[in-house]
Structures are given as structure tokens and as C-alpha cells.
Amino acid sequence: MQADANTDFLIIGAGFAGCVVAERLAAAGWKCVIVDRRGHVGGNAYDETDAAGVLVHRYGPHYFRTNSSRIVQYLSRFTEWHAVAYTIKSFARDRYWSFPVNLNTFEQYQGRSSNSEEFAAWLETVRVGGGEARNSEEAVISQVGRDLYELFFEGYTLKQWQRHPRDLDASVCGRIPLRTNRDERYLTEDFQALPQRGYSALFGNMLEASAGVEVHMGVEFAEARRRWRCRHLVFSGPVDEFFDYQFGPLPYRSLRFEAESFTNGQLEERASIAGKPGFWQPAMQVNYPELAVPFTRIVEIKHATGQQVEATTIVREYPKEWQRGEEPYYPIPAPGAQAAYQRYAQLAAAEEHVSFVGRLATYRYYNMDQVVGMALAEADKLLRRYGSPSSRILD
Ligand SMILES: Cc1cc2nc3c(=O)[nH]c(=O)nc-3n(C[C@H](O)[C@H](O)[C@H](O)COP(=O)(O)OP(=O)(O)OC[C@H]3O[C@@H](n4cnc5c(N)ncnc54)[C@H](O)[C@@H]3O)c2cc1C
Numbered sequence: 001m002q003a004d005a006n007t008d009f010l011i012i013g014a015g016f017a018g019c020v021v022a023e024r025l026a027a028a029g030w031k032c033v034i035v036d037r038r039g040h041v042g043g044n045a046y047d048e049t050d051a052a053g054v055l056v057h058r059y060g061p062h063y064f065r066t067n068s069s070r071i072v073q074y075l076s077r078f079t080e081w082h083a084v085a086y087t088i089k090s091f092a093r094d095r096y097w098s099f100p101v102n103l104n105t106f107e108q109y110q111g112r113s114s115n116s117e118e119f120a121a122w123l124e125t126v127r128v129g130g131g132e133a134r135n136s137e138e139a140v141i142s143q144v145g146r147d148l149y150e151l152f153f154e155g156y157t158l159k160q161w162q163r164h165p166r167d168l169d170a171s172v173c174g175r176i177p178l179r180t181n182r183d184e185r186y187l188t189e190d191f192q193a194l195p196q197r198g199y200s201a202l203f204g205n206m207l208e209a210s211a212g213v214e215v216h217m218g219v220e221f222a223e224a225r226r227r228w229r230c231r232h233l234v235f236s237g238p239v240d241e242f243f244d245y246q247f248g249p250l251p252y253r254s255l256r257f258e259a260e261s262f263t264n265g266q267l268e269e270r271a272s273i274a275g276k277p278g279f280w281q282p283a284m285q286v287n288y289p290e291l292a293v294p295f296t297r298i299v300e301i302k303h304a305t306g307q308q309v310e311a312t313t314i315v316r317e318y319p320k321e322w323q324r325g326e327e328p329y330y331p332i333p334a335p336g337a338q339a340a341y342q343r344y345a346q347l348a349a350a351e352e353h354v355s356f357v358g359r360l361a362t363y364r365y366y367n368m369d370q371v372v373g374m375a376l377a378e379a380d381k382l383l384r385r386y387g388s389p390s391s392r393i394l395d
Helices: 016-027 069-075 103-110 116-126 136-161 170-174 199-208 221-227 265-274 335-349 368-386
Strands: 005-012 032-036 047-049 055-057 081-083 088-092 095-099 191-195 213-217 228-235 252-263 285-287 297-299 311-321 354-356
Touching: 005 016, 005 221, 016 032, 016 199, 016 213, 016 228, 016 368, 032 221, 047 199, 069 191, 069 368, 088 136, 095 103, 095 136, 103 116, 116 136, 136 170, 136 311, 191 199, 221 228, 228 368, 252 265, 354 368
Parallel strands: 005 032, 005 228, 032 213, 088 285, 228 354
Antiparallel strands: 047 055, 081 191, 088 095, 252 311, 285 297, 297 311
8 A cells, every 4th residue: 555655764652762863853953743543742741731730650650760860861852840758658558657668667677766776687687698689579588578578669669569478570569668767768860850841842842843853643663654754663563462462462461550540638638648738648659558448559649740720639649450552551570472573573673663661661660761772772773774865765
């Protein structure tokens, strides 16, 4: 079938992967068409103002952080930042705990005051195993022992992945920090901040700055392929979908979000729990590791955005099995799934005029900064390969 139009690059997916590649190629003078099946740009990082007037992250909370000054510099062309010390807590045995585990958690656990030396010495007595952890259970019990593992990690992981921690890669739980001081920050990266006016504004600025990019929302890959002939395709959708599921669908984990909003008037009786007026809970995120509770966490993103608004919204997150046609939120970080992906990866490597970029196209959980880094590298590679637009053949 004859395509309707020509472009230099056809880009599938308007998340960080697709938009960054498009912006870089357009800045070099190339003509790009970017499409997404959703009705908005931003991919999973998309945010919006809900009916209560609260800025929320539609596809789950997105805490931007990075150790790369190059990535901060690049994104800073499109946004200013609102610095955040992301904090979370865990709710179990009928109380809130400091989390990730630190000296405050240890004191709550012991029911008395303590110090870093005592906590470090205690950890030595409870740690099990050593050497290289082969799975997430080993990764955690070798750091905090079995009781804290059962209290904070085992049930949470079972709910999140519907797999036991011993059947998941060590990296899944192993990357949560453990501190013997009172540092309550959830994350360890040097730069922790949210785009000042939100992610959607960042994406809007990025695409506005890209004169050579045509954006088409609500367009499926199959339709885009019919409509545009291109010299190179950049694909940031699911790699198994690209190859028509010929080896079967890859396994994903999905999520259901349940939002509830409150006006400041309705929050008065929560003030003692939240610790300040206008909030529902005491931290941006509270984990619920107990199996009796069906959700894994409640996020109140207003703690992080710093938005001044007379209301708040909390979102309960329920992990669920993924069915074809639903949002594929998380690739499964377990050996069987990786082996299945390798078959698709071989096909992808043989595609000469297609780049596979981003978390779905490479079937791996990446944070946003990692995807931005991957997209910048891919754009550099394409610019080296195709040179300058003066060598265009399609126009
Ligand atoms: C619940 C959750 C929480 C997260 N929290 C964080 C966090 O706190 N910090 C962090 O750094 N990262 C976080 N991430 C990861 C972050 O979402 C990703 O790193 C980032 O979104 C990846 O960008 P991407 O462009 O690769 O994919 P996406 O953002 O998923 O974009 C891909 C786009 O492609 C479109 N698409 C797919 N297939 C097709 C098709 N066939 N046709 C047309 N369009 C298609 C999709 O609609 C989507 O918009 C989180 C992820 C999830 C799921």
C-alpha cells in the first residue's frame, strides 16, 4: 500500500524515549513524525490537574532523580525544577514506620532510643548469608535479617509481583537503601526534583521547541506505518507487539489506581496523623506490606509537588495480572521473562532501519533519567549514521 506522506524519522511513542529522540533529531534539522496511541504526550510520566484541582500523576507517581548532570542540563532547557526530598513510610502492625530502614526505624522496632553503633552491631547479629545475593530474598536478609525482611519486604513484594522474593532478581529489593543514621530520604541520587510546572508542561516545552516535529495523538503504530514512509523508524512501544507476538506475549505486571480527593475541611481529623494541615497521610508515599491489605501503597503526591491548593488527592495502587490490551506497566524482573525477551532482542538487533528505545522496547524497567540517557545516545548514533539533513533523499 502507498503511504500518504514522507518523513525522515517516524517515532512511535511520545514518552521520554520518543520525545527526546524527536527533539534531538529535529534540532539537527531532520523532519520527524511522532505518534502515540494515547491522547496525550508524556507517556507514563504524564501529569494532569484532577477534578479537585490537584496535580496528579495519572500512571503512578514519578519521582525524578539522577546522578547525571548532563541529563539535568539537557532537561533544564525545558523546565525549571522544584527540589524534593522524597520521603516514604511503611504502615504495618498498626503503625507508621520510618522507611527505608534507618536508625529511626530501629528505635521504633526496639521501642526505645538507640544509636548508630548499636544498630550497626545489631545488624551484624541478624544478617543471614553474605557474598553475592542470588535473588531478592537473599539480598534483603543479608542486609537487615529475616524479621525486618518479613515486616517490610516479603508481603509487599508478593503483592507487587505475585512472585516470591526468592524468585525475583536480587536488584528488585536490593536497591532499597539501608542506613544506620537518621537520613529519612527514600532515594540516594544527587539530584532529586520534580519539573516545576509538572511533566506535561516539560513535554509541551520540549515539543514546542522542536519545529521539525509533527505530533499525532491517538494513532496506533499499525496506522502510522501505513500513513508515513520514513527512512528510519524509532520504536518505543512493546517489542513483542512490534513482532506480532510471534514468540507469544512477554509477561508484564499491571496496576489499577484508585483515587480519592478531600477538601481541606474534610482533612481536619487527619491532621494529627498527617502531621500538618491539608494532608491525609504523613508522607508522600506510604507502603502497605501486609498481605491482608490488597493495595501496595498510597501516594499523596501533593507532599512532593508542593502545590498550594485547598484539597488533596490520595491514590491507592493495586497490582494486578496483565492482560493483552491493558497497560503493560512493569516488565517482570525474573530469569524466565528475560530469556523470553532474548528471542525478541535477536529479531530487534537484525532490524537495520529500526531503533528500539525505552523501557517497553528493551523490556527492562528503567527510571526516567536512564531512558533520557538512552534516547540521547540513540539520537547521537542516528545523527552519526545519517549525517546532516542536506543528504535527504525523501523530500
Ligand atoms: C507505576 C510507575 C511508576 C514509575 N515511577 C518512576 C519514578 O518514580 N521515577 C522514575 O525515574 N521512573 C519511574 N517510572 C519509570 C518511567 O515511567 C519510565 O522510565 C519512562 O516512562 C519510560 O519512558 P518511555 O518513553 O520508555 O515509555 P513510556 O513512558 O511508557 O512511553 C511509551 C509510549 O509509547 C506509546 N505506545 C506504545 N505502543 C504503541 C503503539 N503500538 N502505537 C502507538 N503508541 C504506542 C504508549 O502509549 C506510551 O505513551 C515508573 C513507571 C511506572 C510504571
